[in-house]
Amino acid sequence: MTSQQVIREEVDNYKDTIYAIIGFMNLFRYDDQSKSMRNNILFFQGCKLYPKVENENAENERRNNGEYVTPDIGIVLSNDYGIIGEVKCSFPKDKTLWEKDFIQLMNYDQELTGWPTNSGTVKTHDVVLLTHLSRAVAVKKYFEENEGVTFIKPFSIIEFHRYTQLKEFFFLRLNHGNISESVNGKRLEDGISIPMNVFINVYSRYKLYDAPPPLPYLLEIIWTNIIALRAAENPKFPTLRKNQKIEVEIELNELTDLLYQQFTFYQFSSTRRELQSYYRLQPKYPKHSWVVEACKKLIESGDAIWKDESEQVVVIYFKRHTDIFDHFVKLCSKSEDKNQLKLFNEKNDD
Amino acid sequence: MDAFDYLSVFYAKQHSADRIIQNVDALLASEELDVRFIPFGCERKNVDWLDGIVIKDRKTKLQWKNERLHCYELQYKYKERGQARNSKGQFFIIQDDQYADSFVVFTIESGDFYRRALFPFIQSIYPIAIMTFITHKKLRRLLDNFVVSNNQSELLITRASQRLRFQENHKGRRVMPVVSWPSMSVEEAFHWVYDHNGWFESISIEVSKNCRVLSNFTFTRQGVLRTNALVGELFDSFIKPICKIIHENIEFFSHRSRLDRMDLSTRPIVIEFDEDQFSEISENQRLIQSMRRMKTSSISVLHGNPYVHLTILDYIDGSAFDLWVLDQQKIVLVPQLKVSVAAIKRLVNHVFDDYAEGNLINYEEVA
Numbered sequence: 001m002t003s004q005q006v007i008r009e010e011v012d013n014y015k016d017t018i019y020a021i022i023g024f025m026n027l028f029r030y031d032d033q034s035k036s037m038r039n040n041i042l043f044f045q046g047c048k049l050y051p052k053v054e055n056e057n058a059e060n061e062r063r064n065n066g067e068y069v070t071p072d073i074g075i076v077l078s079n080d081y082g083i084i085g086e087v088k089c090s091f092p093k094d095k096t097l098w099e100k101d102f103i104q105l106m107n108y109d110q111e112l113t114g115w116p117t118n119s120g121t122v123k124t125h126d127v128v129l130l131t132h133l134s135r136a137v138a139v140k141k142y143f144e145e146n147e148g149v150t151f152i153k154p155f156s157i158i159e160f161h162r163y164t165q166l167k168e169f170f171f172l173r174l175n176h177g178n179i180s181e182s183v184n185g186k187r188l189e190d191g192i193s194i195p196m197n198v199f200i201n202v203y204s205r206y207k208l209y210d211a212p213p214p215l216p217y218l219l220e221i222i223w224t225n226i227i228a229l230r231a232a233e234n235p236k237f238p239t240l241r242k243n244q245k246i247e248v249e250i251e252l253n254e255l256t257d258l259l260y261q262q263f264t265f266y267q268f269s270s271t272r273r274e275l276q277s278y279y280r281l282q283p284k285y286p287k288h289s290w291v292v293e294a295c296k297k298l299i300e301s302g303d304a305i306w307k308d309e310s311e312q313v314v315v316i317y318f319k320r321h322t323d324i325f326d327h328f329v330k331l332c333s334k335s336e337d338k339n340q341l342k343l344f345n346e347k348n349d350d
Numbered sequence: 351m352d353a354f355d356y357l358s359v360f361y362a363k364q365h366s367a368d369r370i371i372q373n374v375d376a377l378l379a380s381e382e383l384d385v386r387f388i389p390f391g392c393e394r395k396n397v398d399w400l401d402g403i404v405i406k407d408r409k410t411k412l413q414w415k416n417e418r419l420h421c422y423e424l425q426y427k428y429k430e431r432g433q434a435r436n437s438k439g440q441f442f443i444i445q446d447d448q449y450a451d452s453f454v455v456f457t458i459e460s461g462d463f464y465r466r467a468l469f470p471f472i473q474s475i476y477p478i479a480i481m482t483f484i485t486h487k488k489l490r491r492l493l494d495n496f497v498v499s500n501n502q503s504e505l506l507i508t509r510a511s512q513r514l515r516f517q518e519n520h521k522g523r524r525v526m527p528v529v530s531w532p533s534m535s536v537e538e539a540f541h542w543v544y545d546h547n548g549w550f551e552s553i554s555i556e557v558s559k560n561c562r563v564l565s566n567f568t569f570t571r572q573g574v575l576r577t578n579a580l581v582g583e584l585f586d587s588f589i590k591p592i593c594k595i596i597h598e599n600i601e602f603f604s605h606r607s608r609l610d611r612m613d614l615s616t617r618p619i620v621i622e623f624d625e626d627q628f629s630e631i632s633e634n635q636r637l638i639q640s641m642r643r644m645k646t647s648s649i650s651v652l653h654g655n656p657y658v659h660l661t662i663l664d665y666i667d668g669s670a671f672d673l674w675v676l677d678q679q680k681i682v683l684v685p686q687l688k689v690s691v692a693a694i695k696r697l698v699n700h701v702f703d704d705y706a707e708g709n710l711i712n713y714e715e716v717a
Contacts, residue, residue, distance in 0.1 A: 011652065012653065015652070015653070015659075162656075162657075164656045164657070166677065166678055167676060167677040167678070168656065168657045168676040168677065195676075195677075196657070196676045197674070197676040197677050197680070197682065200618060200672075200674050200676065200682050200684060200713065201615070201616040201618055201684065201713065203672075203674075204616050204618070204672040204674075204684040204686070205608070205614065205615070205616060217652075220650055220652075220661065224648070224650070224661050224663050224670050224686075225670055225686055225687055228663050228668045228670065229668050229670075229687060229688055231668065232667055232668025237665070237666075237667070237668060238665070238666045238667065240665070261614070262608070262614055262687060267613065267614055270612070270613045270614065271613045320648070320665055321648055322642075322648055322649070323642075323648060323649060323650050323651065324648045324650045324661070324663060325650035325651065325652060325661065326650065326651070
């Protein structure tokens with residue numbers, strides 16, 4: 001597999017993870033009878049939950065010490081019940097590295113505060129792991145064979161994959177355990193096919209979640225949707241020739257905020273008053289450091305410069321590319337260090 | 351003795367908008383002239399901005415204005431046998447009486463003026479002025495309605511220029527044959543083009559009744575009409591419905607930007623095909639190839655097989671779209687943060703011209 005193919009596969013995995021998050025969360029929001037979304041079901045993504053301790057001071061101390069979890073999936077079905085979990089499209093070949101993922105899940109297996117409810121808690125919650133069909137059996141086997149990996153709360157493994165049958169479908173099926181919410185739990189036992197076309201509008205808005213995206217993918221979003229819009233304000237834009245450029249100056253904080261507001265799950269909160277104040281306290285993504293890395297890649301390729309030594313404002317040279325994504329895939333594939341393709345190995349590292 | 355300059359007199363007279371078409375008809379009945387109509391849409395809902403515009407070697411000057419009818423002079427430069435020349439001509443613009451965003455430019459000047467100056471000028475004021483495109487089905491419907499409303503006049507195609515989609519030669523370029531069909535009926539010609547996955551670029555038709563030729567007119571996919579007679583009938587049967595189409599398209603394409611809404615939600619547009627267009631997986635590649643032929647834009651292929659996900663950036667005004675194919679019958683266009691009516695029209699136009707024609711409908715939102 002060439003380095004460009006590797007990048008494209010990483011982008012596919014990243015997008016599939018987002019489709020899995022959207023598909024699974026909306027499973028609980030969708031009312032099959034009225035064929036509409038239930039307004040009383042909330043979901044959240046990339047938000048902090050804190051281990052609950054009886055002593056308030058101790059809880060604050062733990063918060064201040066950065067003891068928290070940020071699940072990929074968070075669903076509040078009522079004040080009594082929620083679901084949190086992780087989506088892992090791929091697992092490393094080396095199974096010894098899987099322990100880290102399960103430890104992360106086991107951190108969800110405790111009483112947590114910080115839920116978007118009035119009390120900040122739910123009475124009980126399930127823990128789920130969504131993984132690609134191709135790894136689901138091996139993951140289940142790993143879980144069953146490792147005695148150290150145990151859960152007190154209901155834990156389930158859900159497998160997912162895309163398939164084509166006249167339409168494109170996203171398929172979700174219970175591979176291990178149970179979901180306490182019995183209606184969808186039962187449906188998941190048999191497997192649920194979600195037509196992807198019903199979520200086109202959502203897929204086109206939620207392009208980022210709280211894990212670092214492959215660099216070419218992030219650069220394409222920035223270039224096509226933010227930099228091009230700024231460049232279009234320049235009267236030269238419609239007549240720009242291939243060898244010409246338009247300078248676009250943007251602060252990194254502003255760029256990060258725009259991506260957060262326009263292309264992440266944060267948007268779900270904009271229509272839900274109860275979530276707006278909640279999201280104000282949550283960490284923003286893409287993280288500032290991801291955006292810095294994206295800008296550094298542009299600087300490295302001669303497509304941008306820092307405005308000054310503070311490295312807070314970047315001047316991007318907007319040019320015409322016939323295939324923007326392909327341009328960035330090629331740019332990143334040239335990088336000698338393959339690790340640079342991913343900004344960070346694990347989202348919780350910083 | 352100098353010939354009487356009836357054209358200058360005609361342009362100088364301040365016609366009323368309600369009578370101008372009849373007046374042109376009367377003029378053509380007495381003189382051997384053609385009139386050419388160019389309908390276009392404009393979100394500004396007036397054309398006052400057109401006065402004094404200079405684009406390249408062309409400059410406009412308002413002659414007079416009478417409510418929704420304007421008369422302009424267009425000065426232009428051109429080269430002939432290596433010699434630079436100056437010339438000018440005049441044209442009218444009428445705003446549609448029902449649809450304030452629909453306008454029709456028309457002139458009775460020579461074909462040279464039309465080709466060298468007027469038509470390129472109207473094209474150059476894009477994206478402020480947006481010309482339309484008439485689908486194969488709509489063109490057929492317009493012709494059928496014309497026959498019905500003109501007491502079963504007979505139509506004979508005297509010349510037709512058509513494009514066929516996906517016919518590629520060994521160099522990988524599209525073949526765009528121009529075919530003449532003397533004496534072919536409308537029905538035969540339309541069937542032939544439809545069967546060959548094509549569309550008429552322009553079609554010239556002889557209108558006759560009781561073996562008497564009443565008019566020769568030419569109509570293009572962009573809605574441009576040229577005729578030497580039956581001006582009122584052709585205006586009512588072709589130009590008026592096109593004004594309606596323009597208005598409906600502007601309405602349909604408007605307010606699609608995500609930034610238009612507080613919650614940044616999307617308002618996708620669906621191109622729905624009558625048949626299972628994407629039943630073969632190879633069709634995805636044909637669509638992608640077709641999209642890559644779209645000029646002045648970036649086409650990024652995020653996914654090509656088994657489903658299609660493209661992002662498109664319009665280099666004319668910065669409009670951005672996502673394009674999805676997730677079932678056999680539909681292409682879904684998702685306008686991103688800021689898109690213009692002109693950019694949506696250009697994108698849809700490209701799909702219809704280069705790939706296949708479908709029906710435009712709104713995406714039904716679930717989430």
